[in-house]
Amino acid sequence: EDKVVQSPLSLVVHEGDTVTLNCSYEVTNFRSLLWYKQEKKAPTFLFMLTSSGIEKKSGRLSSILDKKELFSILNITATQTGDSAIYLCAVPIYNQGGKLIFGQGTELSVKP
Amino acid sequence: NAGVTQTPKFQVLKTGQSMTLQCAQDMNHEYMSWYRQDPGMGLRLIHYSVGAGITDQGEVPNGYNVSRSTTEDFPLRLLSAAPSQTSVYFCASSRQGKTGELFFGEGSRLTVL
Numbered sequence: 068e069d070k071v072v073q074s075p076l077s078l079v080v081h082e083g084d085t086v087t088l089n090c091s092y093e094v095t096n097f098r099s100l101l102w103y104k105q106e107k108k109a110p111t112f113l114f115m116l117t118s119s120g121i122e123k124k125s126g127r128l129s130s131i132l133d134k135k136e137l138f139s140i141l142n143i144t145a146t147q148t149g150d151s152a153i154y155l156c157a158v159p160i161y162n163q164g165g166k167l168i169f170g171q172g173t174e175l176s177v178k179p
Numbered sequence: 180n181a182g183v184t185q186t187p188k189f190q191v192l193k194t195g196q197s198m199t200l201q202c203a204q205d206m207n208h209e210y211m212s213w214y215r216q217d218p219g220m221g222l223r224l225i226h227y228s229v230g231a232g233i234t235d236q237g238e239v240p241n242g243y244n245v246s247r248s249t250t251e252d253f254p255l256r257l258l259s260a261a262p263s264q265t266s267v268y269f270c271a272s273s274r275q276g277k278t279g280e281l282f283f284g285e286g287s288r289l290t291v292l
Contacts, residue, residue: 076219101279109269109283110222155221159279166212166237167279169221 069094073156073170081178084146088173090156091138100139102130103155105172110155113141146177181205185270185284192260192291200255200287202270208282209275211253215239215266216286222269228253229275260291 074089092100099117103110114123116132116139123130127146132139143150156170183204192198204211212227214237224237228247242264244256253272257264267288271281 071221073221099279103281108285110281111283112280115279157222157279163227163235166224166227166235167222167281168238169214169223171219171221 069158069160069168071156071158071168071170073154073173075173076171077174077176079176079178080146082147084177085142085144086146086175088141088143088154088156088175089138090140090170092156092158092168093137094158094160094168096161097134097137097158098161099159100132101157101159101167102139102141103157105153105155106151110153113154143175146175148177148179151175151177183270183272183282183284185268185287188285188287190287190289192257192289194260194262194291196260198257198260200257200268200270200289202253202255202284203251204253204270204272204282205251206272206274206282207250208272209250210273210278211247212237212271212273212281213243213245213253213255214269214271216269217266225255225268257289260289262291265289265291 102113114130119134130141153172157167160166186201213225214222226245228234270284
């Protein structure tokens, strides 16, 4: 059975801290992994990762994929209160258009 | 720029009632899907569609029905609501070839009493 597991499920840090969020997966015919950020409403797309070892960066956020060990990490440096959100990891199921398996999400709270 | 529009945003039902959650997208995306989100469980796929006239079941399809008569619309029907269907529902769309990059509606919060 395909599955995606995230850890930790929740995390409380202070502004300026660096955090690492984890996502492991067991998915048949793996092709890519995605990260989403969910604030009050709908999730919004952050990164898509398809190749091992290639770091994707967007400002203070970065992510890397390890296809041998079947995991990805999302790093956030110099956290701000605006980073408080649920971070979701997801893997598309190959050849089943639009079907994604999501992890449980990590709820990040950044305190001033 | 409308994107993905869901209605209603909030709904309270009694057990046994039926209702339809509406979803429309104006981006000409081929793929559309419905997810439900419950605390600590991430997003779980209910039903999805790869094009007009084609639908398939996701992880948690029981108690829900869908149809896709046009590219733009993908309504989700609750046939006989149960308290276990209390959840936040998200409709999403994506382009063929970029299936992972979902565009989500703002969600519909459903409470079944």
